[in-house]
Amino acid sequence: MNIHHEKAYTSIMNLSHKITPLWQAVLTDIGVTPIQAEVMLSLTQDGINIRRISELLGVTSSAATQLVEILKKRGMVDRINSTEDRRIVNVNLTEKGKHLQERLLTAQKVMIETIVGALSESDVDELQKIHAKMLSSIEQHNG
Helix, strand or coil: CCHHHHHHHHHHHHHHHHHHHHHHHHHHHHCCCHHHHHHHHHCCCCCEEHHHHHHHHCCCHHHHHHHHHHHHHCCCEEEEECCCCCCCEEEEECHHHHHHHHHHHHHHHHHHHHHHCCCCHHHHHHHHHHHHHHHHHHHHHHC
């Protein structure tokens, strides 16, 4: 392995180890788990169906259904059966859910600013190019 690649990998892992506990602490204060936050942040004003939630999160439809049920019990979302196809269940934010989503979006903005606020526009452009190369490499490796 190339020493420069090892340094890059170590840097990425160090960054990840710093960011993850910060975000988890914010979510704990808000009262949601990271995966629940992902669901809440994926919901649009028009709602989305459970199949789409499972695709966005990379989980099974069954797991997405369980996550939605937890949020429904907390009063954050409503499950609404499609009038065109009974197999489709749409998920919409409740007023309480909209408030939680706003809190999550605000927290997310603070996290983004904390993490990349010191970077210039050209730094961000370069970072995106580097990440695209790395993601491409991962995708090629995973076939």
